[in-house]
Amino acid sequence: MTTNALRLAGLTKHFGEKVAVDAIDLTVPAGSFFGLVGPNGAGKTTALSMAVGLLRPDAGTAQIFGTDVWQQPTQAKRLVGVLPDALAMTERLTGREMLTYLGRLHGLPADTVASRVDELLTVLDLDHAERTLILGYSAGMRKKIALASALLGGPRLLVLDEPFEAVDPVSALTIRSILRRFVVGGGSVVLSSHVMPLVEQLCDTVAVMHEGHVVAAGPIDEVRGGRSLDEVFIELVGAGAADEKELSWLAS
């Protein structure tokens, strides 16, 4: 019986000359709330997409609860709910119709699907948009319906690429509490985010990616070493504030 929700070993992806993800190893123990952070272009989305079977790696392996994502995709995908970066959605269905369709694809009984969909739409405050096609959803509503899709099948692991992006503060609070409850109930979460205070609030374990590498990983208190995650992040990725001389034309 494995105790790792997710295990990446030597995972690599090139896009032409660019090495987007360079042989990364990452272990997410079962029951973790795991945060993946890194600057724009660090390789987070590419790594998470390979980890859940959305993007084929050039090398390396990804296992979900010990099941190889690329050797046994059907079994592995049953265990995971995914919120991808860019999700192609059935634009001409309402949220309820899309979730119902996905629920049936999961093989769930019709009455289970109906009650889960009802609950998800209410909890995520999408029930007021019953007649709106996904085509007419705002960015935040799209994020929430995508999250509902990830939760619908009752996964053991949630992999969420920037779940709070474009989401209003009230919905963000709801999502935080859903995710916390999920972890308390024995689930595991991996999320990527640029919002450091949120990662500090939610996550017990973090990894920092930079230029396709994992430059730090472990329990959040160890990675922070008594400082804020923001400070450690800036030190690790070497980001600098704009020089006073730069953009001198702006507001001059």
Ligand SMILES: Nc1ncnc2c1ncn2[C@@H]1O[C@H](COP(=O)(O)OP(=O)(O)OP(=O)(O)O)[C@@H](O)[C@H]1O
């Ligand atoms: N389909 C693609 N074709 C070519 N290059 C790509 C493709 N997808 C990603 N890349 C490149 O791979 C690198 C990693 O991108 P990725 O989207 O994984 O970064 P990220 O850490 O998720 O960034 P962000 O925080 O901005 O979302 C970047 O240099 C990006 O330009």
